[in-house]
Amino acid sequence: MAIRHATAYLPGMSYWRKVSPTGAIGDLIELWRQPTPYRWQILGVAVAMTFTMMVVFIPESQRVEPKRPNVTYITTFDPNRTDAEIVASNIENQKRQDKRRAELEALAERKKEAYKALGRATGIDVDAMEADIAREKAAEKAAADAAAARNKSAPAQAPVEQ
Numbered sequence: 148m149a150i151r152h153a154t155a156y157l158p159g160m161s162y163w164r165k166v167s168p169t170g171a172i173g174d175l176i177e178l179w180r181q182p183t184p185y186r187w188q189i190l191g192v193a194v195a196m197t198f199t200m201m202v203v204f205i206p207e208s209q210r211v212e213p214k215r216p217n218v219t220y221i222t223t224f225d226p227n228r229t230d231a232e233i234v235a236s237n238i239e240n241q242k243r244q245d246k247r248r249a250e251l252e253a254l255a256e257r258k259k260e261a262y263k264a265l266g267r268a269t270g271i272d273v274d275a276m277e278a279d280i281a282r283e284k285a286a287e288k289a290a291a292d293a294a295a296a297r298n299k300s301a302p303a304q305a306p307v308e309q
Contacts, residue, residue: 179186225232266273 183189263273266276
């Protein structure tokens, strides 16, 4: 069985093969170069019609004023609290935060000990690793302290003008 060309089934497709953008541009240039007495008037009408169509058919954007925010103040506190009550609640809150921070530090320490036990069980030298980490932290702290000392002792320099 012979394979037929696609344009045999779609007759409109052969038309688009004959269209060439470079040919169309060349034809436009050729027509523009021909001496016509109304060339500029025709161009002006074409531009005016295109502009008018764009203005008519492209909708203008509508901007809506944003809705004013609904401000809600903290309503859990008594608005007639005294300064002493505010200080007492702040102290109580600080104690709660300190307790929570201590619990988190204890949990982190338990995790650290569990990882050390796992490392020892798998044959890793945990103590040497800990010593290396301590040395690296000490070196970083010394470098940060030296940089801070240099920044303190360096005289303020005036900006350079160009």
